[in-house]
Amino acid sequence: MGNSGSGKTRVARAIAGRLGIPVVELDAIVHQPGWVELPTPEFRRRVGACVAQDAWVVDGNYSTRVQDLVWSRADTVVWLDLPRRVVVTRVVRRTLGRVILRRRLWNGNREPWNNLWSRDPMKSVIAWSWTHHATSRKRYESAMTDAQWSNLRFVRLRSRREITRFLHDVPVNAP
Numbered sequence: 001m002g003n004s005g006s007g008k009t010r011v012a013r014a015i016a017g018r019l020g021i022p023v024v025e026l027d028a029i030v031h032q033p034g035w036v037e038l039p040t041p042e043f044r045r046r047v048g049a050c051v052a053q054d055a056w057v058v059d060g061n062y063s064t065r066v067q068d069l070v071w072s073r074a075d076t077v078v079w080l081d082l083p084r085r086v087v088v089t090r091v092v093r094r095t096l097g098r099v100i101l102r103r104r105l106w107n108g109n110r111e112p113w114n115n116l117w118s119r120d121p122m123k124s125v126i127a128w129s130w131t132h133h134a135t136s137r138k139r140y141e142s143a144m145t146d147a148q149w150s151n152l153r154f155v156r157l158r159s160r161r162e163i164t165r166f167l168h169d170v171p172v173n174a175p
Contacts, residue, residue, distance in 0.1 A: 026060025
């Protein structure tokens with residue numbers, strides 16, 4: 001888990017690759033063609049089917065919609081808690097590249113041009129990353145101490161160096 005631009009997808013793929021298990025990318029499930037969001041009941045059904053498997057790495061947050069499903073089956077939550085300036089710089093670069101190169105994302109979607117200038121967090125991942133950094137941090141800090149999730153091991157990574165060290169320590173093919 002982590003704010004937009006924190007590196008969730010890259011880290012999830014690296015963990016899954018080392019462990020030899022599948023990655024479940026929540027954005028790929030929820031964002032249907034034309035950026036239509038999958039209704040919550042169907043989103044929950046699909047995510048529930050994914051996490052019913054023996055081993056997986058989930059990439060994404062969606063705390064109010066599917067976190068309970070994912071965390072009730074997880075053993076570890078990796079939180080990428082990088083500084084705001086780092087995640088916003090990353091998300092700006094990523095968005096710019098996606099827009100200019102017209103990269104296809106989930107289900108044929110492409111990053112809309114207005115992501116580059118909109119100040120509306122519901123229309124721009126850049127604005128979302130900027131405006132939700134502090135509230136996300138508070139929510140994740142709270143979750144770490146919530147008795148409901150005492151079964152989970154939380155790993156909070158605050159720098160690129162910590163992420164690199166953590167990934168190096170993930171055992172190869174040992175879920």
